[in-house]
Amino acid sequence: MTDVQTPLTPAREKSLNRLKRVEGQVRGIARMIEDDRYCIDVLTQLSAVKSALAAVEGEILKDHASHCVTHAIESGDAGDQKAKLDELIGLLAKHYRL
Structure with a gap:
């Protein structure tokens, strides 16, 4: 199998x-720490990384909803629909500490 x-x-x-x-x-942040850069500069860059990761998270979540969840709904398979929604609810509950 290829x-x-x-x-x-x-x-x-x-x-x-x-x-x-x-x-x-x-x-770059690791280098800043190695170079003993000013803490506020390091924290600013850490904040930028967190924002960038949040943007990726949002894109992947949107992609999941528009493809995987939509496919489950269109399939008419109640088990698959429930599984996809349970996954999504579990993720959101974990993320938002619900």
């Missing part, structure tokens, strides 16, 4: 590119 990788959707490609930028930002 291991064929499916092409990324535009939304996934966008998220991947953002994550690569975040990766660079995190390396």
